[in-house]
Amino acid sequence: MRDMSLVALSNLAFVPEGERSAVTNGESPASLTESADDERGPVFSAFGIASTALALLSVAAVVLAAIIWSNHRESTDRLRYQSRVAQAAADWTGVLINMNKDNIDSSLEKLHDGTVGELNNDFEAAMQPYRSVVQTLQSKTTGQINSVSIEAVHHDPDARTGNAPSPPVPDFASRTDTVLIVATSVSQNVDAKPQTVHWNLRVGVSDVDGKLMISRLEPIR
Amino acid sequence: MRNAWRIFAFDVAAPLAAIAALVLIGVALDWRVWWVAVCSVLCLLIVEGMVVDFVLARRDQVTVGTDDDGPGLRLAVVGLATAALVAAVLVCYAEWTVPDRERDSNMAEVVRLASNVSEATATFSPHDPTSSINRAAALMGPEQAEAYRNAFAKTAEQLAAKNVSAQANTVSAGVEAISPEAASVAVVMRAVQTTPNAPPDRAILALRVTLSKQDGRWKVFDVTPINPLTADQGHS
Numbered sequence: 001m002r003d004m005s006l007v008a009l010s011n012l013a014f015v016p017e018g019e020r021s022a023v024t025n026g027e028s029p030a031s032l033t034e035s036a037d038d039e040r041g042p043v044f045s046a047f048g049i050a051s052t053a054l055a056l057l058s059v060a061a062v063v064l065a066a067i068i069w070s071n072h073r074e075s076t077d078r079l080r081y082q083s084r085v086a087q088a089a090a091d092w093t094g095v096l097i098n099m100n101k102d103n104i105d106s107s108l109e110k111l112h113d114g115t116v117g118e119l120n121n122d123f124e125a126a127m128q129p130y131r132s133v134v135q136t137l138q139s140k141t142t143g144q145i146n147s148v149s150i151e152a153v154h155h156d157p158d159a160r161t162g163n164a165p166s167p168p169v170p171d172f173a174s175r176t177d178t179v180l181i182v183a184t185s186v187s188q189n190v191d192a193k194p195q196t197v198h199w200n201l202r203v204g205v206s207d208v209d210g211k212l213m214i215s216r217l218e219p220i221r
Numbered sequence: 222m223r224n225a226w227r228i229f230a231f232d233v234a235a236p237l238a239a240i241a242a243l244v245l246i247g248v249a250l251d252w253r254v255w256w257v258a259v260c261s262v263l264c265l266l267i268v269e270g271m272v273v274d275f276v277l278a279r280r281d282q283v284t285v286g287t288d289d290d291g292p293g294l295r296l297a298v299v300g301l302a303t304a305a306l307v308a309a310v311l312v313c314y315a316e317w318t319v320p321d322r323e324r325d326s327n328m329a330e331v332v333r334l335a336s337n338v339s340e341a342t343a344t345f346s347p348h349d350p351t352s353s354i355n356r357a358a359a360l361m362g363p364e365q366a367e368a369y370r371n372a373f374a375k376t377a378e379q380l381a382a383k384n385v386s387a388q389a390n391t392v393s394a395g396v397e398a399i400s401p402e403a404a405s406v407a408v409v410m411r412a413v414q415t416t417p418n419a420p421p422d423r424a425i426l427a428l429r430v431t432l433s434k435q436d437g438r439w440k441v442f443d444v445t446p447i448n449p450l451t452a453d454q455g456h457s
Contacts, residue, residue: 055299075321
């Protein structure tokens with residue numbers, strides 16, 4: 001009996017502390033393995049599952065934030081672009097309504113340089129009415145822009161009556177916006193009363209390779 | 222390899238995501254002063270936590286991410302990062318998406334109202350002299366509507382007596398300026414006035430319509446000519 005207990009003790013010397021107590025309590029090797037699995041627990045703990053769920057929620061939040069930021073940036077870029085478009089149209093129209101007999105050639109050259117597409121090709125024909133008004137009046141003209149806005153609504157009664165529609169915008173322009181400009185110019189003659197001219201213009205502004213050019217000039221009559 | 226992922230996820234990515242979320246909230250709030258203070262404190266706390274984590278990692282060879290005895294702390298770290306990111310999404314939505322959508326819908330609404338009120342103010346039928354006045358007044362605030370009715374009641378009687386009719390149609394309209402509470406719209410109309418035994422009188426009218434938001438609804442505040450008519454004038 002004493003020899004047997006010695007053998008048993010020598011075997012226990014190679015068994016871990018936790019299992020040693022189990023063996024001494026008379027448990028079999030199979031039950032020892034099950035007991036170790038129980039202590040290790042399932043592969044994914046409740047904390048791990050919760051962390052994974054939160055991580056997925058975080059990824060979704062990052063994606064949503066990126067979409068929101070992208071949309072907002074697109075919106076602000078559009079507003080900034082429209083502001084530039086309005087400024088470009090106002091600058092160009094400012095030259096048009098301030099044409100005098102003294103600066104008509106330089107003004108027309110400047111206006112021509114700012115145009116593109118069909119308006120550029122037919123510039124002389126498009127400007128003929130304005131040129132003739134300035135040459136006829138032989139006066140000093142001072143123009144003032146009263147209102148500039150990006151056109152949001154346009155009804156074309158001419159289209160219903162069969163008249164010529166608005167001139168087309170150039171195909172190579174990446175984008176074309178229409179600016180509604182209301183302006184007033186006062187022409188002063190030496191021997192006559194000042195004459196006021198009201199301008200109600202639809203000005204097409206096209207983006208050509210990042211440069212804003214006037215592609216359409218349509219007086220509202 | 223497993224520890225490397227845990228270090229990346231819990232010790233690096235989570236705190237950096239939280240800091241990024243706090244900064245994004247700051248951008249969305251346009252760095253309001255109170256948020257600058259709050260964000261500074263929170264970011265400092267997060268950086269302090271990261272520093273402590275890595276100092277302890279050098280000493281004990283275990284971090285928040287690799288500590289098997291601290292799953293609760295890991296969950297808390299992920300939870301805080303997620304809370305910051307979700308808060309960032311909500312703030313961005315409230316500060317960016319909602320105002321952008323409101324501005325777009327407001328622009329469409331003010332242009333529609335301005336066009337309608339402009340046409341109504343320049344339209345007149347001798348058979349029903351008050352209809353267009355009432356139509357325009359319905360789009361105005363109470364005070365403006367009353368003033369408008371009083372101002373044009375006598376004119377309407379005179380026009381009706383002369384059997385004058387007028388019809389106006391919007392040709393073009395655009396928003397000059399807009400804020401969440403006020404807007405200014407330019408409207409250009411083609412108007413035709415008909416008097417018995419006379420040819421129709423055609424004119425282009427350019428009006429500026431100012432609007433304000435009252436109780437969540439846009440109301441016309443004023444309608445004025447953009448370029449007042451003068452005795453000597455022409456049109457181009």
